[in-house]
Structures are given as structure tokens and as C-alpha cells.
Amino acid sequence: MDFSELIKQLETVEGVAKAEVTVKAFPAGDLLTVTIKPDMEREKITAMQLQVAITVSVSKMPVAFIEYKTVEA
Amino acid sequence: MVDTLISANGPVSITIGATTYTSIVTIADNFQAVGGGDMVEAQTVGNNHSPVDWMNKPKECIVIATLAADVMPALLTATYVNMTGANTALSALVVTEKNTAGLTRTVTYTAANSKIKTTARKNILLGEQTIEVKIGTYGTVTYSSWA
Numbered sequence: 697m698d699f700s701e702l703i704k705q706l707e708t709v710e711g712v713a714k715a716e717v718t719v720k721a722f723p724a725g726d727l728l729t730v731t732i733k734p735d736m737e738r739e740k741i742t743a744m745q746l747q748v749a750i751t752v753s754v755s756k757m758p759v760a761f762i763e764y765k766t767v768e769a
Numbered sequence: 770m771v772d773t774l775i776s777a778n779g780p781v782s783i784t785i786g787a788t789t790y791t792s793i794v795t796i797a798d799n800f801q802a803v804g805g806g807d808m809v810e811a812q813t814v815g816n817n818h819s820p821v822d823w824m825n826k827p828k829e830c831i832v833i834a835t836l837a838a839d840v841m842p843a844l845l846t847a848t849y850v851n852m853t854g855a856n857t858a859l860s861a862l863v864v865t866e867k868n869t870a871g872l873t874r875t876v877t878y879t880a881a882n883s884k885i886k887t888t889a890r891k892n893i894l895l896g897e898q899t900i901e902v903k904i905g906t907y908g909t910v911t912y913s914s915w916a
Binding site: 725732738741742745746748749750752753754756758759760761762763764766 | 781782784789860861862863865867871873874875877879880881909911912913914915916
């Protein structure tokens with residue numbers, strides 16, 4: 697699997713508006729930035745984070761940190 | 770040198786393989802730096818059931834999860850606890866935490882390098898059934914930001 701395929705998978709997770717690799721080789725792996733949809737319900741964010749973490753883990757891509765951002769509606 | 774880091778954040782869930790357990794009593798992770806002279810080896814049939822700390826096989830982290838759930842059937846079925854050979858590496862190992870502001874984050878361990886070392890000798894009745902699962906893991910640990 698490569699990052700483009702991982703990003704495609706992540707963007708199918710409920711609540712994820714956008715996923716991107718923002719920094720290459722940060723510091724021993726890559727920084728993954730996930731943008732959360734503005735209308736995401738607070739109580740569903742934890743499930744979304746867990747699904748993202750599992751998807752990244754299964755992909756075996758070298759992600760060093762997952763950063764979450766929210767966008768204004 | 771082994772430092773014990775017990776998270777001040779409350780555990781929300783732990784995903785062991787295909788199952789996510791939300792009935793967590795405690796999570797503790799003991800990180801061990803792998804420095805000069807140390808070696809990191811995968812567990813084999815020969816050392817699979819050796820008690821933790823009895824082997825000359827340093828690990829980066831031992832995750833101890835105490836769960837108020839009957840996890841043994843699932844662990845045996847998946848051969849994460851294998852009575853006749855090597856324990857199978859977990860397909861996923863993720864801990865979710867919540868902080869005092871109500872935000873959550875995930876801590877993801879390298880699944881292919883994660884194996885259950887021991888479980889509690891017996892279930893302990895502390896108001897309800899609890900069982901302790903000790904997992905040896907090495908490799909990268911991926912944190913997320915709070916959201």
C-alpha cells in the first residue's frame with residue numbers, strides 16, 4: 697500500500713473531510729493530518745479517531761503522528 | 770533502565786486484534802529504551818510463554834490492560850493466546866484515551882510486533898470480573914493529537 701491508497705481509505709471514514717501527508721520524514725516517519733468535518737458530532741469523534749488509527753496501523757505506512765484539525769462550517 | 774509511565778488520561782478503549790474493549794479498569798505502559806547492547810527480537814515458539822522479565826530480550830514497551838470483560842475466549846479463538854505454539858501477533862493494538870477536557874486521542878502500537886505475553890493467573894472478583902492482559906510490543910508508537 698502507498699500513501700495515496702491510505703488517504704483514499706481514510707477519506708471514506710465517517711467524519712473525515714480530508715487526509716493528507718503534510719511533512720515527509722517527520723521525524724522518523726510522516727505526519728498525517730486529518731481534517732474533521734465541521735458538522736461531526738462530538739460523541740462520534742472518538743470512534744472516527746479509532747477507525748483512522750486502525751486503518752493507519754493496518755496499512756503499515758510509516759506514520760509518526762496523526763494530527764487532527766477541524767474546519768469551520 | 771525501565772521507566773513506568775502511567776497515563777494521567779483516562780482510558781476509553783483498547784483494541785486487541787479485531788475486538789475493541791471499552792470496559793477498561795486501567796492501562797499502564799512501561800516503555801524501555803532500546804540502547805547500546807540491547808537487542809530486539811521477535812518472539813518464537815521457544816520463548817513464547819517465557820515470563821516477562823525472565824528473558825534477555827529487551828522490549829520497547831509492555832502494555833498492561835486490566836479489563837472488566839471476559840476476554841479469554843476471544844484471545845484463545847484468535848490464537849493471541851495459543852496453548853500449543855507461538856502466540857499470534859495482534860492484527861491491531863490501539864489505546865484510546867480521554868483527557869479532562871473531554872478530548873480523545875489514540876495511541877497505536879506496531880501490531881505485527883505485538884504479542885500477548887501473559888494474562889492474569891485467574892480472574893479476580895473486584896465487584897465484577899476483571900482480568901489483566903500483559904502485551905509485549907516493540908517498534909513505533911503512533912500518537913494522535915487530541916480532538
